[in-house]
Amino acid sequence: MFRFVLRRIGMVIPTFIGITILAFALIHLIPGDPIEVMMGERGVDPAMHAEAMKRLGLDQPLPLQYLTYVGHALKGDLGTSIITNTSVMGEFLARFPATVELSICAMIFALVVGLPAGVAAALKRGTVVDHSVMGTALTGYSMPIFWWGLILIMFFSAKLGWTPVSGRIAVEYDIPHVTGFMLIDSLFSTDEGAFTSALSHLILPTIVLGTIPLAVVARMTRSSMLEVLREDYIRTARAKGLSERQVILRHVLRNSLIPVVTLWGLDFGAVLGGGAILTETVFDLQGVGQYARESVQSLDQSAMVMITLFGAFFIVFLNTVVDIVYAMLDPRIRLT
Numbered sequence: 001m002f003r004f005v006l007r008r009i010g011m012v013i014p015t016f017i018g019i020t021i022l023a024f025a026l027i028h029l030i031p032g033d034p035i036e037v038m039m040g041e042r043g044v045d046p047a048m049h050a051e052a053m054k055r056l057g058l059d060q061p062l063p064l065q066y067l068t069y070v071g072h073a074l075k076g077d078l079g080t081s082i083i084t085n086t087s088v089m090g091e092f093l094a095r096f097p098a099t100v101e102l103s104i105c106a107m108i109f110a111l112v113v114g115l116p117a118g119v120a121a122a123l124k125r126g127t128v129v130d131h132s133v134m135g136t137a138l139t140g141y142s143m144p145i146f147w148w149g150l151i152l153i154m155f156f157s158a159k160l161g162w163t164p165v166s167g168r169i170a171v172e173y174d175i176p177h178v179t180g181f182m183l184i185d186s187l188f189s190t191d192e193g194a195f196t197s198a199l200s201h202l203i204l205p206t207i208v209l210g211t212i213p214l215a216v217v218a219r220m221t222r223s224s225m226l227e228v229l230r231e232d233y234i235r236t237a238r239a240k241g242l243s244e245r246q247v248i249l250r251h252v253l254r255n256s257l258i259p260v261v262t263l264w265g266l267d268f269g270a271v272l273g274g275g276a277i278l279t280e281t282v283f284d285l286q287g288v289g290q291y292a293r294e295s296v297q298s299l300d301q302s303a304m305v306m307i308t309l310f311g312a313f314f315i316v317f318l319n320t321v322v323d324i325v326y327a328m329l330d331p332r333i334r335l336t
Helices: 002-028 034-039 046-056 062-074 088-123 128-142 145-159 182-187 194-229 232-239 244-275 277-283 288-297 301-329 331-335
Strands: none
Touching: 002 062, 002 301, 034 046, 088 128, 088 182, 088 194, 088 244, 088 277, 088 288, 088 301, 128 194, 145 194, 145 277, 182 194, 194 244, 194 277, 232 244, 244 301, 277 288, 288 301
16 A cells, blocks of 8 residues: 555646646747736836846746746746736635635535435436436536525625625634634624624525535446446445445445546545636635636636646645545556
């Protein structure tokens, strides 16, 4: 197992180097002039434009810009925003907890609801339960996130008044941002009702962001369980006198979880690495997703590169974790 883990970790390094080269090159080839965006629409003096290009290093060849960027990145300097003139790392870290909090809640929601739904559909194959679960999963997977978010806001917030429309906590609460995670900070706050307010603000974004992963988990769980149920060792387990509950929990469910864990991990990485952009925009959550949208609109190349690299890092990292968990669930994988 130790050698398997080392091999998987060793594959991360060349993968991430390749990602940095592609991300840096493609982002710097995006049409548009960031200097013009920075200086506004009133017109840019050619001399001022040339001076700004030289100051930001944008007049250098792209390979030299990349090597300069890598050299600064190894020292912990990931660049300065051309819009706010502050460290992009500082801006990213200020918004990162909001995205992590939302992503964790959404993926837990997807697993808690999707896994039992998939199990029920597999055990009740061909029945109303099966058709209902799969039909709902297909509908949820097909719905655009921004449309689904607006529908929930109109019904639960505007019409019923059960949930807040946007933000992370009500404006009357001014709690200290110790960790940046609103649920944690509000829980230890002295303001009564702050935690309830923070929790209520997360309900709709969690449902919206977790709907597609939920559908994937439900469909994959059903498909995987139906495949395992046809295996010979399941018939052997039943012939040995094990109860149906023991067969399902001890043999079927455990072996069915391997592809489910893989997809769940991949979805988690995708959500954390930028999948929350539309959800954060609809609910004004001021997370990394919204920061990425603002950076693209302003052609803030330093911010775009950093966000892309961090998103790629989380996807690669979670893929590695999934591979390790995969090997723990199925020892045969360690031999590959």
